[in-house]
Amino acid sequence: MLDNLNLLVFAPYLGVQLLLDGIFIGAIFALAAYGLALVWGVMNVKNLSQGEFVIMGGYFAWYMSTYGIHPMYALPVAIIGMFGFGWVVYKTIISRVVEKDMFTSLLATFGLAIVIQQGLNLAFGPEVQVAESGFPTHTVPIWGGEITIAEIRFYSFLICCVLAGGVVTFMKKSRMGQAIRATAQDVRAAKVMGIDTEKVFAFTYALNAAICGAAGVLISMIWVIQPFYGITHSIRSFVIVTAAGFGNLAGVLMASFGLGVAEQYGGFIFGAELQQATVVGMLLLVLIWRQIQMNRLRQAVQ
Amino acid sequence: MRHFTKWSLAAAATVAMMGTSQIAYAAADCKELILGSAISFTGKYSTNGIHAKRGYDIAVKKINETGGVKIGANCYKFSIKYYDDESTPARTAQLLERLIKQDSVKYFLGPYSSATTKAAAPVIEKYKIPMVEAEGASRSLFNKGYRYLFAVLSTSEQYLASSIALAAEIAKKNGKKPGDVKVAMAFEQDPFSLDVRAGVVDDIKKYGLKIVIDDKLPRDLSDMSATLTKVKALKPDLLLISGHSKGAVTAARQIKELNIKTPMIAITHCESGKIVSKFGASTNGFLCPTQWAETLSYKGEAFGSAADYDKLFKATYDGYKTVPYQAAQASAAVLVWKDAFERAGSLDTEKVRDAIAATNMKTFYGGIKFAPAGNNIAKPMVLRQIQNGEYKVVAPAKWASSKIEHPRMVK
The missing domain is CATH 3.40.50.2300 (Response regulator)
Structure with a gap:
């Protein structure tokens, strides 16, 4: 561990590489996390199948690439396909549990996650898959060309920014977006004002699935996908949303970048096996810090 | 009377035809010899589990076509009773118990993966029933003093x-x-x-x-x-x-x-x-x-050279550009059984077990000779x-x- 810290001190360009990788990948985490924040905030459903939606999106890209279609074209297909899937899942499962207590919805989405995993396994087999973009890697001509930027990571970053921007504008400007925000504030009041909350819920859940699908397409071109890899993406989304709170896009973005960078540094300093542990450890610290903050606040009120 | 003969002849012919169509390669005087295996057809090991099954099947077919197994004066045909262990070690152990107790199988081929083989080993030790496995390479399988477990592949270290x-x-x-x-x-x-x-x-x-x-x-x-x-x-x-x-x-x-x-x-x-x-x-x-490549110059009985096996496998099963070594070693495990039965000249599990332990043969998959721990020491990685x-x-x-x-x- 000390050796690794030493390395960072003596070769600072490594830190830059880790930082870049972390930010690029963090942008993709932000997508799935924002989707979770949306569903959590609007309908109070903690969607445990979040990661599975991401992986499903990845399979769109992989499947199309086996037919010689460039995986980038899978982006609109996955968004539309997953939107439809999300709608169907809402109508068949989530609409029945949305009014129930937290544990019912947790159980239902957990069950859904298992069904999706096994379904993907049956359909496509358990092998690890990738969708190859074929984009080249560039070396940055400083520090002896040791820093590399893969074009695909850069494009993914841009796509994430565009998608996030699109969703935010939609929420602010469109009627449906306003309805979603109204429902998030108060379901009963929204109903009284004539908003069809059932439709809002269905739309929110479908939108979440679509965002996850887009994230999955990008993940399949940067990392690897496998039917059972959803869980790590679910955990990341939960960590980010817990740290940032929902209804706070800026917070979600910052937390996502922070998590991406922390993962890279954690992996470098503590070793790859503790990469995930670093993230969960950080969540713990955030929660403890929040607790202390709140205690202080309570005392001040007294 | 003539009527009767005509009918009985027809009946006999039908029975004979049914016989040949069902077991196309079974000669009339060969008895069935059942090997058992709980292997992964579903779950995370399914891809390789199916490669291994095809390896077992092609070897059984080859052996049966070329005269079967001669034990003493009798002739036997191999057949394999499979169960799907769903890639779960606990299930492998359960299914082995079932194969041994309910189906009375006394000779085993291995499951796919070290994890499932690890679950299988204690069961076959308990019932003192030999297993020749081809897909579990972990060295922890060979430092526990198991007596009835043999592996044809090189260990993972x-x-x-x-x-x-x-x-x-x-x-x-x-x-x-x-x-x-x-x-x-x-x-x-x-x-x-x-x-x-x-x-x-x-x-x-x-x-x-x-x-x-x-x-x-x-x-x-x-x-x-x-x-x-x-x-x-x-x-x-x-x-x-x-x-x-x-x-x-x-x-x-x-x-x-x-x-x-x-x-x-x-x-x-x-x-x-x-x-x-x-x-x-x-x-x-x-x-x-x-573990194995079709370009190696290994040779043996039954399949001929590694290249011959490669050709036969591709002709038998569609969709293989290269033959996975998982299939080749599975076939080699069946060859070990044939060789051991013939040398033992008996169906007694103890005698067959000793014959397996004394195996020293050359196959298309490489040499096979077991160390006392049960791992193959005649084939390099x-x-x-x-x-x-x-x-x-x-x-x-x-x-x-x-x-x-x-x-x-x-x-």
Whole structure:
């Protein structure tokens, strides 16, 4: 561990590489996390199948690439396909549990996650898959060309920014977006004002699935996908949303970048096996810090 | 009376025809000899489980077609009773109990994977029933004193060990001291990869090389750029990676992305990860260990040479560009059973077990001779290098069909 810290001190360009990788990948985490924040905030459903939606999106890209279609074209297909899937899942499962207590919805989405995993396994087999973009890697001509930027990571970053921007504008400007925000504030009041909350819920859940699908397409071109890899993406989304709170896009973005960078540094300093542990450890610290903050606040009120 | 004869003749003919159509290759006087196996048709091991099943089936078919098994004066035909263990070790153990107790099977072929074989071993020990397995390579299977477990494949600590000898040899040729050869290692924390690591570490000590990175990879690995960034900084001469197909795929992708220039890279599971078709030319020069390759000059009874087996397998099953070694070793396990039954001249499990223990045969899959612990010591692990998108055997020298390219070409 000390050796690794030493390395960072003596070769600072490594830190830059880790930082870049972390930010690029963090942008993709932000997508799935924002989707979770949306569903959590609007309908109070903690969607445990979040990661599975991401992986499903990845399979769109992989499947199309086996037919010689460039995986980038899978982006609109996955968004539309997953939107439809999300709608169907809402109508068949989530609409029945949305009014129930937290544990019912947790159980239902957990069950859904298992069904999706096994379904993907049956359909496509358990092998690890990738969708190859074929984009080249560039070396940055400083520090002896040791820093590399893969074009695909850069494009993914841009796509994430565009998608996030699109969703935010939609929420602010469109009627449906306003309805979603109204429902998030108060379901009963929204109903009284004539908003069809059932439709809002269905739309929110479908939108979440679509965002996850887009994230999955990008993940399949940067990392690897496998039917059972959803869980790590679910955990990341939960960590980010817990740290940032929902209804706070800026917070979600910052937390996502922070998590991406922390993962890279954690992996470098503590070793790859503790990469995930670093993230969960950080969540713990955030929660403890929040607790202390709140205690202080309570005392001040007294 | 004439009426009766006519009818009975017709009936006899029908029965005979039904017989031939159902068991096309069964000669009339051969009895059935059942081997049992609980193997993975569904779940995470299903792909390789099915390769292994096809390996078993093709060997059974071949043996039955060429006269069956001769035990004393009697002739037997193999058949295999399968159950699907759903890739879960606990299920493997349950199904073996069922095969032994309900189906009265007394001779076993192995499941797929070390994990399921580990669950199977105590069961067959308990009932004193021999098993010849072909798909469990973990060395922990062979240090528990199991008496009824035999494996035809090389154990996992041999997977990457030969690359160390190769690196030391190349260093010597280039006038470098072994102590100057820097090795970077990244191994998953699972029984298989830890075995591979143990074998590598032993050989690193033996040759006196220097370990500069020793990273552990997580089970759900999809990013190892942190480890590879370290590789960039420390510039090792040899990079070793083992983490099943996900490790191979992740490593191949990120070695390309991060432009890693290490002159020698050895990775397990290149074939099952299909890294050549996924990443093309960037994988040229990777060293990949394999249990078996169709280009090896092994020969034996039943199947002939390795190349003959390759041809027969491809003709029997559609959709194989290369024959997976998992299928080849499964076939070899069935050959061991035939050989042992014939030498034992008996169906008694103890006698057959002793005959298996005394096996010393040459097959298309390589030599088979069991150590007292049950592992095969007559067949080395082979190292292949990806050259122009093709796997070429480069080590050990005795079987090599091509020369190693060193340092590997980096664009």
